[in-house]
Amino acid sequence: MKSATAVQRQSAARAPLAAKRIAGASLALILGLGLLTVGGFASGDLLHDAAHDGRHSFAFPCH
Amino acid sequence: MDSLKLLRPILLTALPAGLLASILAALFQNAFVEPLILQAEAFEVANLQNPNPTVDLARLALTFLTTLIVACAYGLLLTAALMFAGERGVLQGRPMASGLLWGGAGFFVFHLAPAIGLPPELPGMPAADLVDRQVWWLGTVVCSAAALWLLFLTHRPVLAPVAAILLVLPHVLGAPHPNNLETAVPAGLAAAFTARAIAASLLLWLPLGAAVLWLAKRNALLATTDAG
Numbered sequence: 001m002k003s004a005t006a007v008q009r010q011s012a013a014r015a016p017l018a019a020k021r022i023a024g025a026s027l028a029l030i031l032g033l034g035l036l037t038v039g040g041f042a043s044g045d046l047l048h049d050a051a052h053d054g055r056h057s058f059a060f061p062c063h
Numbered sequence: 064m065d066s067l068k069l070l071r072p073i074l075l076t077a078l079p080a081g082l083l084a085s086i087l088a089a090l091f092q093n094a095f096v097e098p099l100i101l102q103a104e105a106f107e108v109a110n111l112q113n114p115n116p117t118v119d120l121a122r123l124a125l126t127f128l129t130t131l132i133v134a135c136a137y138g139l140l141l142t143a144a145l146m147f148a149g150e151r152g153v154l155q156g157r158p159m160a161s162g163l164l165w166g167g168a169g170f171f172v173f174h175l176a177p178a179i180g181l182p183p184e185l186p187g188m189p190a191a192d193l194v195d196r197q198v199w200w201l202g203t204v205v206c207s208a209a210a211l212w213l214l215f216l217t218h219r220p221v222l223a224p225v226a227a228i229l230l231v232l233p234h235v236l237g238a239p240h241p242n243n244l245e246t247a248v249p250a251g252l253a254a255a256f257t258a259r260a261i262a263a264s265l266l267l268w269l270p271l272g273a274a275v276l277w278l279a280k281r282n283a284l285l286a287t288t289d290a291g
Contacts, residue, residue, distance in 0.1 A: 017286070018149070024069030024284070025146035028077065032139030039132035041197065052186075053122065054129025057096045057260050059174065059183035061196035 072282035077142045080274035081135030088267035089130040093123060096263055099256040103185035106247040134267055141169055141275045144208075146284050148216050153285065158276055166272020168211050174264040176207040176230075180238025183260035187248045191239035203233040 039051060040060035048055075048062075055062040145152050145165065154161045177200050190196065210229035213222045246253075279285055 020069065021146050021149060021284070021286075024073060025143045027067070027070060028073045028139050028143035028146060031073075032077070032136050032143055035132060035136035035139060039129055039136055050125045051129040051132075053097060053100050053126040054092075054133065056100055056183065056186060057092050057126075057130075057263055058133055059178060059181065059260055059264070061181065061190075061193055061200050063186070063190060063193060 069284070072284055073139070073142055073146075076275060076278040076282050076284060077138035078135050080141075080271055080278055081138035082131065083274050084138070084267050084271035085127070085131040085134035087270055088134065088263050089127045091259075091263050091266050092126065092130060095259045096256065097123070097126065099252060099259065100186060102252055103187050103248050103256070106249070106252075107187035130267070134271060137169060137173065137268070138271055138275055141165060141271065142279060142284065145275065145279050149285055151216060153276065153280070158280060159273060162273035162276030163269055164272070165276055166268040166270070168215075169272060170265050170268035172204055172207045172211065174261060174268070176233070177203045178257070178261055179234055182257045185248050185253055185256050188246050188253060189241045189244055191241045195239040199233065199236075199238045203238075206230070206233050 038047070040055060040058065042048075052062070152161070152165070154164075180203065181196055181200060184190065206229040210226040213219075213226040213229070
């Protein structure tokens with residue numbers, strides 16, 4: 001059986017790791033949204049024309 | 064910055080998974096989807112002078128690049144979702160099944176739910192205002208993702224009705240559509256395109272889900288108790 005202190009120490013160690021994971025997840029979310037904007041949504045003739053067929057295929061609203 | 068230390072394992076999870084997933088989807092698109100786009104362009108009024116548009120290597124390469132970029136973007140978003148979920152996002156001892164379920168969820172959120180209101184459409188099909196459609200698409204994606212999260216990742220049955228409302232809300236509000244649906248594109252061509260485009264998305268998402276989950280576990284992105 002774990003002592004109360006051991007449990008406390010364990011959860012204290014877990015908390016910053018969970019916070020780190022959430023911070024990392026937020027970073028991945030921002031990068032993913034940025035890349036999705038470039039691939040699926042950014043206007044501008046060059047980007048639009050280059051991505052045209054792919055956008056239609058993935059059903060991003062196009063034109 | 065703690066989150067920046069995770070940048071490397073995040074990229075080493077999302078990008079290889081995106082690359083892998085884009086290969087199958089791009090091959091399918093190239094063989095089954097692209098020819099329909101070219102046929103439809105022949106029916107577009109603006110292209111009547113050039114009834115047989117040819118496909119060149121540059122165009123195929125750009126389409127592959129777009130698929131790769133989108134697959135990597137989805138890989139990053141899926142990595143983010145998995146990290147938010149942590150270990151509760153993985154079925155005990157069944158990583159492959161978990162990965163396919165996450166892939167299926169991504170397919171539902173980004174393709175199947177939006178396709179109910181805005182089915183994949185060929186060039187030359189009449190469509191409502193672009194910004195209106197983009198707003199509806201984004202709203203549907205956010206509502207559907209939130210609904211799946213509430214249903215499967217919170218253990219609070221009281222939230223199930225909220226999830227149900229989020230699932231149906233975009234479709235009750237309705238996607239923007241043009242008043243006049245007349246087009247020179249044959250209906251059969253449009254129907255085949257819609258079916259194949261949805262299939263291409265599924266071919267992207269299932270391998271993506273499996274690969275992201277496998278790599279995320281390998282790169283210790285899901286652990287809350289491991290050191291590191």
